[in-house]
Amino acid sequence: MQTVKALRQMRQGLCPKISEEDFELLFRRMSPVQTPYWCCPGSPPELKWRTDFDSAALCFQKRTAREIVKGRFQGGKIAYVFADELPLFAALYQSKGGPSQAGTELLEILSREGPMSVRMLKELTGCPVKEITTELHRLQRKFLVFEDQADSEWDRCWYRMEEVFPNLQAEKPEFSKALETVILRFAWLHVVTTLENLTSFYELPARKLQGALRELMEQGTLVPYREGLALAEDLPLLNGPELEPAPGVAVLNRNDFLVRANEYWLKEVYRYPGWEALQYLYIDGAFGGVTVGKFHNGPFEIEDILLHIPPEEWEKRKEEILAAVALENPSVRPRHYCGKPL
Numbered sequence: 001m002q003t004v005k006a007l008r009q010m011r012q013g014l015c016p017k018i019s020e021e022d023f024e025l026l027f028r029r030m031s032p033v034q035t036p037y038w039c040c041p042g043s044p045p046e047l048k049w050r051t052d053f054d055s056a057a058l059c060f061q062k063r064t065a066r067e068i069v070k071g072r073f074q075g076g077k078i079a080y081v082f083a084d085e086l087p088l089f090a091a092l093y094q095s096k097g098g099p100s101q102a103g104t105e106l107l108e109i110l111s112r113e114g115p116m117s118v119r120m121l122k123e124l125t126g127c128p129v130k131e132i133t134t135e136l137h138r139l140q141r142k143f144l145v146f147e148d149q150a151d152s153e154w155d156r157c158w159y160r161m162e163e164v165f166p167n168l169q170a171e172k173p174e175f176s177k178a179l180e181t182v183i184l185r186f187a188w189l190h191v192v193t194t195l196e197n198l199t200s201f202y203e204l205p206a207r208k209l210q211g212a213l214r215e216l217m218e219q220g221t222l223v224p225y226r227e228g229l230a231l232a233e234d235l236p237l238l239n240g241p242e243l244e245p246a247p248g249v250a251v252l253n254r255n256d257f258l259v260r261a262n263e264y265w266l267k268e269v270y271r272y273p274g275w276e277a278l279q280y281l282y283i284d285g286a287f288g289g290v291t292v293g294k295f296h297n298g299p300f301e302i303e304d305i306l307l308h309i310p311p312e313e314w315e316k317r318k319e320e321i322l323a324a325v326a327l328e329n330p331s332v333r334p335r336h337y338c339g340k341p342l
Helices: 002-011 022-032 054-064 081-095 100-115 119-124 129-141 175-190 195-202 207-219 230-236 255-269 312-315 318-328
Strands: 068-072 079-080 145-147 158-159 222-225 228-231 249-253 275-285 286-294 299-306
Touching: 002 175, 002 230, 022 054, 022 079, 022 175, 054 068, 054 312, 068 081, 068 129, 068 145, 079 081, 081 175, 100 119, 100 129, 100 145, 100 158, 119 129, 119 228, 129 145, 175 195, 175 228, 175 255, 195 207, 195 255, 207 222, 222 230, 228 230, 249 255, 249 318, 255 275, 275 299, 275 318, 299 318, 312 318
Parallel strands: none
Antiparallel strands: 068 079, 145 158, 222 228, 249 275, 275 286, 286 299
C-alpha cells in the first residue's frame, strides 16, 4: 500500500503541491467541490493543502467570472463545478419530476421580472423568506434555477437556468456515460477504489454505481487490485518498484475530497462520545488522527488531538502535528494532545 499512498499524494497535490497551471484539471477531477465544512455563507470552495497558492482567492475570481458555478449535488449539498460541466452533473443529479405549484409561480416571476434576490421575491409575493428559499432549493436541484453567487454577499440573484445556460438540457450526456466519466476521475485520484468510496463521495445509488463498475470491469478499464479496483493502466506502477509516500501532515476538513470519499469508515473509527470530529489528520499518506471538540461560528473549540499512529511516534511528531493543526486553526490552541494538557 506504500505505492498507493504515494500515488494518492502526488495525484491529489498533497506532495508536491500543484501550481496554478494544474489547478483546473485537479478541480474538475475532484468535482463537485464542496466549500469547507462549517464556513461562512458565501465562502468559495478551495483545494486546501494541495496548492502552492491561495486556492480560495482563485476560486473566488473564477466564481465571479462564472467559470465555476454553484449548484446542489450529492444529496442536495452545495458544491461547485466548472460551468461547462453543468450538463455532466445535471445528468447525475437532476431530480425527477416537474416543479410544484409554488415553484412554477417563482419560475413565472423570474421569467416576467428577470433575475431577483430572495428579498425582492419576498417583497413581490409576500411569502416568508424560508418558504421562498426552500422552494428555490428544490428548483435548484431540478436544475431549473441558477444561484449567481458572484461574491460573498447574502443578497444574491436567482435566474432561470435556461436564461444563463440555454443548452444545458440538450448537452446532457446519458446517465451511464456521465457515471463512467466521474468514476474514472475518482479512480485516478484515489488509485484503489471501492463501491463504498464512490457511494460515500458521490451519494448516488449503490446499485447504479455497482452496475457502472461492472461495465468498466467488462471493458477492462478497471481491474481488481487488493480489496478494491484500480485503473488497468496503473497496474505497471502498482506492481513495479515500491514508491514511498512523502512524510508530512495535512489537517483535512470534513468536506475535503479524501474525507468525503472515506467518510463511511472514518465516522465509525473516529468516534468519541461527547465530542465532534472537527478535522482529520492525514499523516504520511494515510489517515492517522483527528481533532475533536465543538464547532462554533468563529474559532472552533479544540479539546484534543487524538492519534491512530504508533504511540512511540506521538512525542516525536508532536511539534509537526501541532504546527499543522495551528495552520488550519490559526486563532485557537488545542487544550490537549493525546489526552495530555497542553
